[in-house]
Amino acid sequence: MDADVIVLGLGGMGSAAAAHLATRGARVLGLERFTPAHAFGSSHGESRIIRMAYFEHAAYVPLLRRAYQLYDDLNREDPGLFVRTGGLMLGQPDSVTVAGSLGSARQWGLAHELLDAEQLRRRFPALRPEHDTVGLYEPTAGFVRPERTVLAHLARAKAAGAQLRYGEPALRWHADSAGVTVRTAHQEYRSEHLVVTAGAWSPRLLADLNLPLVVERQVLYWFRPSRAELFDAKVFPVFIWQDAAGLQLYGFPDLGDGTVKVSFFRHGTPTDPDTLDRDIHPEEIDVVRAALNQHVPAAAGDFVRGAACMYTTTPDQHFVIGRHPQQQRVIVAAGFSGHGFKFTPVVGEIIADLALQASTNHPIELFSPPRFGSAGPPP
Numbered sequence: 001m002d003a004d005v006i007v008l009g010l011g012g013m014g015s016a017a018a019a020h021l022a023t024r025g026a027r028v029l030g031l032e033r034f035t036p037a038h039a040f041g042s043s044h045g046e047s048r049i050i051r052m053a054y055f056e057h058a059a060y061v062p063l064l065r066r067a068y069q070l071y072d073d074l075n076r077e078d079p080g081l082f083v084r085t086g087g088l089m090l091g092q093p094d095s096v097t098v099a100g101s102l103g104s105a106r107q108w109g110l111a112h113e114l115l116d117a118e119q120l121r122r123r124f125p126a127l128r129p130e131h132d133t134v135g136l137y138e139p140t141a142g143f144v145r146p147e148r149t150v151l152a153h154l155a156r157a158k159a160a161g162a163q164l165r166y167g168e169p170a171l172r173w174h175a176d177s178a179g180v181t182v183r184t185a186h187q188e189y190r191s192e193h194l195v196v197t198a199g200a201w202s203p204r205l206l207a208d209l210n211l212p213l214v215v216e217r218q219v220l221y222w223f224r225p226s227r228a229e230l231f232d233a234k235v236f237p238v239f240i241w242q243d244a245a246g247l248q249l250y251g252f253p254d255l256g257d258g259t260v261k262v263s264f265f266r267h268g269t270p271t272d273p274d275t276l277d278r279d280i281h282p283e284e285i286d287v288v289r290a291a292l293n294q295h296v297p298a299a300a301g302d303f304v305r306g307a308a309c310m311y312t313t314t315p316d317q318h319f320v321i322g323r324h325p326q327q328q329r330v331i332v333a334a335g336f337s338g339h340g341f342k343f344t345p346v347v348g349e350i351i352a353d354l355a356l357q358a359s360t361n362h363p364i365e366l367f368s369p370p371r372f373g374s375a376g377p378p379p
């Protein structure tokens with residue numbers, strides 16, 4: 001055997017899995033088609049929102065508590081990797097963004113404040129709330145740095161003895177009672193277990209599972225605000241703002257270069273990961289600028305740059321994490337549906353549990369791979 005565990009894909013989730021597996025003593029072989037912390041998948045673009053009052057489902061909160069501990073630990077090694085700026089979930093009181101966050105905060109006793117439009121205007125003068133807009137403010141929300149998180153996990157994995165091979169795409173895998181074989185562009189490897197963390201390429205590598213995953217192009221936009229002082233990270237939080245039509249605009253404070261990054265949460269177009277359109281088009285800049293003019297007008301200064309990224313989305317927008325239904329040796333972690341990055345360290349821990357032990361104590365029922373009922377025959 002070349003390894004105890006092969007980790008296929010060393011992006012957000014795979015780098016964390018390699019770190020947790022290797023530090024627990026497993027012999028890890030990591031395979032990555034590109035370079036460390038590259039910009040061709042889903043884990044680039046300087047910042048990712050992290051928050052605990054989770055509107056997507058209250059079942060994520062225990063995982064987030066653990067993710068916060070693990071991010072604090074990474075932040076001790078690389079200060080600034082995780083920054084608590086506070087976070088605002090904005091919208092009408094009955095919007096998913098506000099009501100869902102409030103439900104999670106109340107259920108789990110999380111620190112929060114509910115602010116009306118007048119209070120929002122006073123505390124955050126950059127915001128232009130309508131009379132019926134409210135905001136759930138969570139003091140412990142903030143952002144993490146995706147590239148630095150990936151590099152920190154890769155460094156930990158390497159320090160614990162993992163072999164990490166870059167520029168080596170895996171072409172196919174096979175598992176049976178004797179072990180796992182992975183064929184790459186260069187050679188063939190054998191291992192006891194396989195972890196598939198291939199992001200937007202997962203649907204291809206897991207074609208036998210027929211998971212209903214849709215890969216979407218999503219664009220990040222950096223603008224130079226007209227009033228920079230309003231967006232300093234000391235006074236301006238991360239935010240997600242749901243409008244009456246359900247569209248969620250989100251953004252970050254100035255991370256120190258005089259720009260603010262904004263985007264739409266889930267408003268992407270289906271794409272193929274190998275032919276992703278990386279150009280940023282004037283008409284899409286106009287759409288995000290119009291939303292900024294409405295909600296955060298002082299941010300709508302010069303457009304500085306953009307970056308295309310990919311979501312891999314499931315129909316219920318919950319993750320897919322667990323053992324391959326037909327292959328006990330194979331662990332799958334995919335379909336992070338545009339909100340996975342804040343979980344990377346805890347997903348690494350879950351993957352290590354599943355590969356090295358029979359099960360995990362973390363609550364992952366929501367993420368069961370066979371829940372869509374479409375698993376095909378064994379490969």
Ligand SMILES: Cc1cc2nc3c(=O)[nH]c(=O)nc-3n(C[C@H](O)[C@H](O)[C@H](O)COP(=O)(O)OP(=O)(O)OC[C@H]3O[C@@H](n4cnc5c(N)ncnc54)[C@H](O)[C@@H]3O)c2cc1C
Nearest residue numbers: 009011012013033041042049170199201309336340341342
């Ligand atoms: C624009 C945007 C904004 C986001 N904002 C947030 C946010 O604010 N908060 C949040 O929590 N989440 C956010 N997310 C989601 C989060 O970033 C993703 O859920 C997460 O990065 C997914 O990680 P991954 O490991 O699945 O994918 P990736 O990081 O893309 O990793 C997959 C890796 O597998 C490699 N690979 C694929 N195929 C092969 C192969 N055949 N052989 C070898 N290697 C292979 C790829 O090269 C890649 O490195 C955002 C995502 C985007 C795109």
